[in-house]
Structures are given as C-alpha cells and as structure tokens.
Amino acid sequence: MVKQTIQIFARVKPPVRKQQQGIYSIDEDEKLTSSLEIILPRDLADGFVNNKRESYNFKFQRIFDQDANQETIFENIAKPVAESVLAGYNGTIFAYGQTGSGKTFTITGGAERYSDRGIIPRTLSYIFEQLQKDSSKIYTTHISYLEIYNECGYDLLDPRHEASSLEDLPKVTILEDPEQNIHLRNLSLHQATTEEEALNLLFLGDTNRMIAETPMNQASTRSHCIFTIHLSSKEPGSATVRHAKLHLVDLAGSERVAKTGVGGQLLTEAKYINLSLHYLEQVIIALSEKHRSHIPYRNSMMTSVLRDSLGGNCMTTMIATLSLEKRNIDESISTCRFAQRVALIKNEAVLNEEIDPRLMIIRLQKEIQELKDELAIVTGERRTEALTEAELLQLEKLITSFLEDQDPESRLEVGADMRKIHHCFHHLKKLLNEKKILGNSIVSSESKDQDCQEPLKEEEYKKLRDILKQRDNEINILVNMLKKEKKKAQDALHSSSMDRSEFRRSQNSPFPPGNPEEGQRRLLSSASTQAQDFSTSGYRSSLLHNKTGMRGEMSLGRQEAFEIFKRDHADSITIDDNKQILKQRFSEAKALGESINEARRKIGKQMPLWISENMAVPSMPDLQEERLRSQLEEEKRRYKTMFTRLKALKVEIEHLQLLMDKAKVKLQKEFEAWWAEEASNLQVKPPAVNSLNHMKPFPQTSESQHDQSQFLFNKSPLGGRGGWIAQGQDDMYARKILPSPCPSPRSQEQSRTSTPLGNSTPERPVSSVPLTGDSQTDSDILAFIKARQNILQKKCNNSSTQKVRGFHFYS
Ligand SMILES: Nc1ncnc2c1ncn2[C@@H]1O[C@H](COP(=O)(O)OP(=O)(O)OP(=O)(O)O)[C@@H](O)[C@H]1O
Numbered sequence: 001m002v003k004q005t006i007q008i009f010a011r012v013k014p015p016v017r018k019q020q021q022g023i024y025s026i027d028e029d030e031k032l033t034s035s036l037e038i039i040l041p042r043d044l045a046d047g048f049v050n051n052k053r054e055s056y057n058f059k060f061q062r063i064f065d066q067d068a069n070q071e072t073i074f075e076n077i078a079k080p081v082a083e084s085v086l087a088g089y090n091g092t093i094f095a096y097g098q099t100g101s102g103k104t105f106t107i108t109g110g111a112e113r114y115s116d117r118g119i120i121p122r123t124l125s126y127i128f129e130q131l132q133k134d135s136s137k138i139y140t141t142h143i144s145y146l147e148i149y150n151e152c153g154y155d156l157l158d159p160r161h162e163a164s165s166l167e168d169l170p171k172v173t174i175l176e177d178p179e180q181n182i183h184l185r186n187l188s189l190h191q192a193t194t195e196e197e198a199l200n201l202l203f204l205g206d207t208n209r210m211i212a213e214t215p216m217n218q219a220s221t222r223s224h225c226i227f228t229i230h231l232s233s234k235e236p237g238s239a240t241v242r243h244a245k246l247h248l249v250d251l252a253g254s255e256r257v258a259k260t261g262v263g264g265q266l267l268t269e270a271k272y273i274n275l276s277l278h279y280l281e282q283v284i285i286a287l288s289e290k291h292r293s294h295i296p297y298r299n300s301m302m303t304s305v306l307r308d309s310l311g312g313n314c315m316t317t318m319i320a321t322l323s324l325e326k327r328n329i330d331e332s333i334s335t336c337r338f339a340q341r342v343a344l345i346k347n348e349a350v351l352n353e354e355i356d357p358r359l360m361i362i363r364l365q366k367e368i369q370e371l372k373d374e375l376a377i378v379t380g381e382r383r384t385e386a387l388t389e390a391e392l393l394q395l396e397k398l399i400t401s402f403l404e405d406q407d408p409e410s411r412l413e414v415g416a417d418m419r420k421i422h423h424c425f426h427h428l429k430k431l432l433n434e435k436k437i438l439g440n441s442i443v444s445s446e447s448k449d450q451d452c453q454e455p456l457k458e459e460e461y462k463k464l465r466d467i468l469k470q471r472d473n474e475i476n477i478l479v480n481m482l483k484k485e486k487k488k489a490q491d492a493l494h495s496s497s498m499d500r501s502e503f504r505r506s507q508n509s510p511f512p513p514g515n516p517e518e519g520q521r522r523l524l525s526s527a528s529t530q531a532q533d534f535s536t537s538g539y540r541s542s543l544l545h546n547k548t549g550m551r552g553e554m555s556l557g558r559q560e561a562f563e564i565f566k567r568d569h570a571d572s573i574t575i576d577d578n579k580q581i582l583k584q585r586f587s588e589a590k591a592l593g594e595s596i597n598e599a600r601r602k603i604g605k606q607m608p609l610w611i612s613e614n615m616a617v618p619s620m621p622d623l624q625e626e627r628l629r630s631q632l633e634e635e636k637r638r639y640k641t642m643f644t645r646l647k648a649l650k651v652e653i654e655h656l657q658l659l660m661d662k663a664k665v666k667l668q669k670e671f672e673a674w675w676a677e678e679a680s681n682l683q684v685k686p687p688a689v690n691s692l693n694h695m696k697p698f699p700q701t702s703e704s705q706h707d708q709s710q711f712l713f714n715k716s717p718l719g720g721r722g723g724w725i726a727q728g729q730d731d732m733y734a735r736k737i738l739p740s741p742c743p744s745p746r747s748q749e750q751s752r753t754s755t756p757l758g759n760s761t762p763e764r765p766v767s768s769v770p771l772t773g774d775s776q777t778d779s780d781i782l783a784f785i786k787a788r789q790n791i792l793q794k795k796c797n798n799s800s801t802q803k804v805r806g807f808h809f810y811s
Pocket residue numbers: 012013014066097098099100101102103104105106110111220221222251252253321
C-alpha cells in the first residue's frame with residue numbers, strides 16, 4: 001500500500017497581452033515545495049470580497065511558469081503517475097482552473113502544433129512504449145471517454161454518435177454494488193492495442209464533443225471530461241490479473257456565476273457546473289477534516305465517478321491552471337485556495353489484483369475432473385472390469401522387482417487404480433504365506449538340524465531381518481496409498497463446494513453482472529470488434545467524412561460559400577501550416593524509408609561477405625575482415641538511428657493528421673452555424689432590395705471581411721451565372737439571388753462591373769429562387785428560371801413602360 005497526499009502543481013498560462021499581466025513571484029528555493037506569491041493590485045484589492053490583503057502565498061509541489069513547455073509538464077507531472085499505473089496502482093490527474101486558464105491545453109493539448117501535445121497523447125505514447133519493452137507480462141489496454149454535462153453522463157465513444165446527437169444517446173448512469181464499488185452503465189470500453197488506436201479514440205471523443213456543441217452549449221467549457229486508460233496485466237500462465245485505471249480529467253471552468261454574468265439556459269448550466277464543482281469542494285473539505293466519517297460523494301456524478309481518486313485507492317495529482325492577468329487574479333486566488341485544501345487529502349493506493357474468473361474456472365474445472373476420476377477409483381464407481389492377463393503379469397513383475405530391490409526407500413508404484421492395489425495385496429499375501437510355509441518347513445528342518453549344525457550365521461540373520469523390514473515397508477506403503485486416495489476423495493467433495501462459493505464471489509468483479517466468464521467474454525469480444533472499428537486511420541477518415549459529409553450534399557452555391565469561408569477562416573493558416581509540415585514530414589519519411597532500405601540492402605550484402613571471410617580464415621582476423629566488420633556495425637547503427645527516427649515521424653504524422661482532421665471538423669461546424677444563423681436572419685427579416693446590407697460577414701478576420709465583400713459582389717456561387725449569394729439559408733431554404741427579368745439601370749450597371757464571369761445571363765436584374773440542395777434538381781430549376789427569364793425579357797422588351805424593380809425574391 002502506498003500512502004500519499006494528493007500532489008498539487010500549478011501552471012501559469014502566458015498572458016494574451018503582456019501589459020495585462022498581474023504581479024506574482026515564484027520561489028523555488030525550498031527543497032520540497034515551491035511557493036507562489038500573488039500581489040493584488042490596489043484597485044482590485046479594494047473590491048475584493050474576502051479581505052484587503054495585498055499579497056497571497058500558496059505552496060505547491062512545483063510551479064510551472066509561463067515558459068514551461070508541454071514536455072516539461074509531462075515529464076514532471078504525468079510521467080510519475082503513468083509509472084505507478086504501469087506498476088498496477090490507480091492514478092488520476094485533474095486540471096482545475098477558470099475558463100481559458102489552460103486546462104484543455106494541459107490535458108489534451110493545443111490544436112496547432114505537434115509540440116503542443118498535452119498529457120493524454122504523451123501519456124499514451126509513454127505507456128505503449130513501456131508495454132512494448134516489457135515482455136514479462138501480457139498487457140491489455142482499454143479506453144473510455146466520459147463527458148459530464150449538466151449532471152448527465154455521455155459516452156463520447158459511443159459508436160452510435162454518428163447516427164444520433166449526444167442528447168439522444170443513452171445516458172451514462174452510476175451503479176453501486178454492495179461493496180460500494182462504482183460501475184458506469186452505458187459507458188463503452190474500447191480495446192486499444194497500439195498508440196495509434198488509442199489516439200484515434202481520443203480524436204473520436206474530442207470530435208464527438210466538438211460536434212455536440214452548439215453556440216448555446218459550449219460544452220467544452222461547461223462540461224467535465226474524463227479520459228480513462230484501463231490497463232490490465234498478467235504473467236503468462238498465472239490466473240492473477242492486475243487492474244489499474246488512469247483518469248485524465250479536464251474539469252469545467254471554475255469561475256463564479258456572478259462574474260460570468262450569464263442568464264437563461266447558460267445560468268442553468270452554470271448552476272450545474274458550479275453545483276458540481278461545489279460538491280467537489282464539499283468532498284474535498286470533508287476529506288481534509290480529520291474526524292469526518294461521512295464524505296458526500298453521492299451528491300454529484302463527478303464526485304461519484306472520481307470517488308477512488310479523492311481519498312481512496314489512487315495516486316492523485318491536481319494541476320491548478322492559473323491565468324494571472326489582472327482581471328483574473330481573484331479567480332486565480334480561489335483556484336490556489338482550492339488546491340491548498342486538496343493538498344491535505346490523503347490517499348491509500350493498493351495494488352488491484354484479482355483472480356481472473358475465466359482462468360480460475362478453467363483451472364478449477366480441470367482439477368475437479370481429476371478429482372472426480374480419483375474419486376471414482378476410490379469408490380469403485382468406475383473400472384470395474386477385471387485386470388487383463390498382461391496387466392496381472394506386469395504387476396507381478398513389478399512386485400518381484402520391488403521385493404528384490406535392496407534399497408529400503410524403493411516404492412511400488414502401481415498408480416491410483418484400486419484393482420491393482422488389491423491385486424498387489426493378494427499377491428503379497430500369497431507370497432508371504434508361501435514363504436511362511438516354506439520358512440516353517442525350513443525352520444523345523446533347520447531346528448532339527450540345528451542341534452547337530454552350527455548356529456545361524458550373522459549375515460543370514462541380517463538378511464532375514466532385512467526381508468522382514470521390506471515386507472513391513474511394503475505394507476506401510478500400500479496402507480498410505482489407500483489413505484491418500486481416501487483423503488483426495490474427501491477433498492474433492494470439499495473443493496467442489498468451495499468452487500461454488502468462489503464462483504459467487506467472482507461475480508463481484510468489475511465485469512458486467514451475470515455469468516462472469518460470459519460477461520468478460522462479451523466485454524472482450526465487443527471491445528475487440530470495436531477496436532477493429534477504431535484501429536485504422538481508414539476509420540478516422542471515414543468518420544471525418546461522416547462528420548463533415550454534409551459537404552457532399554451541399555448545393556453548388558453553398559459549396560462555393562464554404563470554399564471561401566474556409567479560405568478566409570483564421571484556422572486555415574494553421575491547416576495550411578500543418579499541411580506544409582505534413583508534406584515535409586512525408587517526404588522526410590519517404591527519404592528515410594529509402595535510406596533504411598538501402599542500409600538493409602547493404603547489411604544484407606556485407607553479412608555473407610563477412611561470414612565467408614571469417615569462414616575462410618577463422619582464426620586470423622585480417623584487415624579486410626576488420627574493415628567489413630566495422631562497416632557492418634556502422635550500417636547497423638545507421639539503420640537503427642533511421643528506424644527510430646522513422647518511428648517518431650510516423651507518430652508525428654499521425655498526430656498532425658489528427659490535428660488537421662479536427663480543425664476541418666471545426667471549420668465545417670462553424671460554417672454550418674454561420675449559414676444557419678444567416679438563414680434564420682433572412683426568415684425573420686425578408687430581404688429587401690438592398691438586403692445585402694443585412695448580411696452578416698463571415699465571423700473571421702478583418703482581412704476575410706474585406707474578401708467577403710468581394711465575394712458578395714464579385715464571386716458568383718452559381719459558377720459565373722451572374723448572381724450573388726444571399727447567405728444564410730439552410731439547403732432547403734437557400735435562396736440564390738438571380739437575375740430578375742426586368743433590370744433596373746443601376747443593377748445592370750452593378751452586374752456589369754461586379755460579375756467577372758457574366759457570360760450567360762449576367763446583365764439582368766436579379767431575382768431569387770429556393771433551391772433544394774440536390775445539384776441535379778438545382779440545375780434543372782436554374783435552367784427553368786433561365787428559360788423563364790428569357791420569356792419575361794422578351795415581354796419586357798415589348799412593354800413600353802419599364803419598371804425599376806431591383807431585386808426581388810421568388811418564394
Ligand atoms: N501554457 C499555454 N501556452 C500557450 N497557450 C496556452 C497555454 N495555456 C492555454 N493556452 C491557450 O489559451 C487558450 C485557452 O486555453 P484552454 O482552452 O486550454 O483553456 P481551458 O481552461 O480549457 O478553458 P475551458 O474551461 O473553456 O475549457 C487556448 O487557445 C490555448 O491554446
């Protein structure tokens with residue numbers, strides 16, 4: 001058992017602007033702890049609720065200042081926890097702090113650079129590396145990803161996510177067994193056999209979390225997320241399995257409601273969040289008080305799930321994320337205060353070992369069968385058939401050699417067959433009787449002779465004594481054998497009743513209720529099928545296609561709008577950068593692959609040469625041999641270095657692909673949100689002639705807004721048919737502003753100047769039409785409109801009075 005208080009660390013986030021930085025100092029001098037001093041600016045101190053102290057001091061195991069990179073955080077905080085998990089102890093790392101203080105950045109990582117990978121991907125990488133190195137045990141790794149939002153649990157890895165939204169999926173609920181162990185119903189476990197599979201699961205969960213978000217539900221800020229690595233290990237042949245869990249927890253923002261100034265739905269959410277963080281605080285206060293017997297874990301889902309991590313069987317670490325900008329000082333002080341209380345909590349981590357019920361059952365079944373066999377022998381239930389002649393002969397031979405053996409320790413081995421044992425007894429009795437008669441006659445004749453003969457020689461006397469001793473031994477051995485058999489039979493009866501109670505006990509294992517063997521088999525088989533589903537990058541791309549697949553169904557205009565949206569989006573720089581880096585890494589990997597093949601080829605060529613040299617003159621190492629040997633060594637070294645680099649590149653490429661995929665999903669999502677918002681705006685305010693003024697710009701950079709205005713007037717979503725897009729309609733309601741049959745002079749002018757590709761129906765006033773989103777149908781509609789316009793145009797030309805109509809919309 002390892003007793004340890006919860007370890008607390010602090011991480012200071014770099015400020016957005018340097019001038020907003022609050023005043024603080026970190027004292028690293030002390031040996032075991034570091035201290036953080038926060039100086040409250042005078043203006044803030046005046047309004048600060050608790051008191052007017054100007055300086056606050058907090059102690060932490062270590063404080064990481066703004067310049068600490070992700071590698072340092074992993075090495076110092078997460079790696080020791082991962083090591084204890086590998087040793088079989090439970091571990092938890094949770095990040096606590098206000099919104100925007102860097103919890104997600106620390107736990108999951110940033111979305112821009114490979115070097116920004118957070119604790120989860122680095123820990124996965126480390127754990128899988130260690131598992132590969134250790135061949136003395138068989139390891140199994142499963143992943144689960146739980147989100148708690150408004151006190152409801154959601155499985156972020158539920159395969160049904162693709163078909164339904166988060167809210168429609170079955171909620172994860174808590175079950176407590178009689179031993180007060182917590183089980184989570186509807187939370188799926190997915191086997192991950194490689195780092196890549198585990199990263200895919202992380203990506204899948206994060207994407208599902210992002211997809212579920214709406215502007216009204218910024219779940220990432222207002223939900224708690226628990227990514228769990230379940231590790232089981234077992235020595236080959238042993239039925240004892242070690243289970244360890246590592247929870248990596250990204251808590252919701254800890255700010256107080258009053259400050260956030262929220263209302264309505266957001267207030268409800270904030271209340272839930274504050275309530276669950278409040279209950280977390282209650283649990284922590286109760287745990288830090290010495291004589292409290294009741295700890296209110298059950299008050300919230302999060303404290304129930306993290307029960308073991310808080311004052312239980314777990315090595316727990318907290319990271320207080322601090323944003324020490326002036327306006328966030330009071331929240332940071334609250335976070336530090338919370339951490340000080342957490343530091344008082346003592347945990348007791350034990351190795352979680354249990355007998356694998358499946359293996360135990362197999363072993364017991366085998367033993368039972370053996371015992372049954374033996375029991376049958378003892379009770380004579382079986383083998384009633386008489387021994388064959390050959391068997392009898394064989395037995396008698398055995399008895400003879402046993403009797404002739406001078407070794408007093410020798411044994412008569414006939415096996416656990418009562419027929420044979422009985423036969424031995426009979427035979428020995430017969431021999432003994434024969435000897436007796438013979439002996440008697442000898443004795444009588446001898447005694448007759450004795451008077452006239454010499455007394456028995458000492459040697460003969462000794463010989464007879466030995467024979468007697470041997471007989472005694474034989475009898476003892478046979479009696480012992482009989483006793484042993486009887487005892488085994490009794491034990492067999494006893495064990496089978498023990499077996500039943502063991503079986504009952506095993507039902508309290510973490511496997512689903514019911515038959516444990518069946519439960520685990522089901523769990524493993526479903527996990528392995530799911531693992532297959534998630535294992536390949538093909539799965540990831542198909543997932544991405546499904547998540548972003550809306551594009552395939554887009555109307556032409558919407559597609560074009562998306563292209564422009566994408567081009568102007570702030571994230572496109574990151575995507576492009578990552579694309580560039582990916583390209584570089586791919587070509588580096590390709591070059592490395594070629595070099596590796598070359599090195600392998602060289603090694604393959606040099607090896608036989610070296611061997612033949614060696615064979616030719618084995619005992620005389622000459623210069624040539626020495627040269628070949630060092631060349632070979634050099635090639636091998638080069639090969640190893642390149643291979644290691646290639647492996648690292650593969651991981652980096654995978655990660656970059658995940659980052660890009662995630663960015664793409666985010667982009668698509670933002671576009672959909674923007675499009676939908678525009679659609680509802682248009683429905684509220686029917687667009688007038690100058691309705692273009694109402695259109696909301698793309699929610700991006702100023703540069704993009706400039707481009708957007710160009711887009712509005714220069715780019716035609718209809719592939720140069722001479723119209724403009726009226727943004728913001730869902731596919732079914734999308735309206736394309738099309739040339740109206742009777743143009744106003746002004747609009748004609750505008751058309752001429754603003755439509756570069758105005759070749760088909762450009763110089764006409766515009767009108768609109770609802771499109772369906774189906775490209776075939778849309779082009780039919782457009783063809784119809786065009787034909788209609790031609791007719792109307794003719795009509796207009798005939799008409800003597802030309803009305804200025806400007807834009808109008810067909811509905
Ligand atoms: N140590 C850091 N170095 C560089 N950038 C950081 C750091 N910490 C956070 N950031 C950046 O600050 C922003 C907010 O961080 P993050 O999303 O991690 O905050 P959070 O505490 O998880 O917020 P929320 O409660 O909303 O989830 C992100 O853009 C992130 O990249």
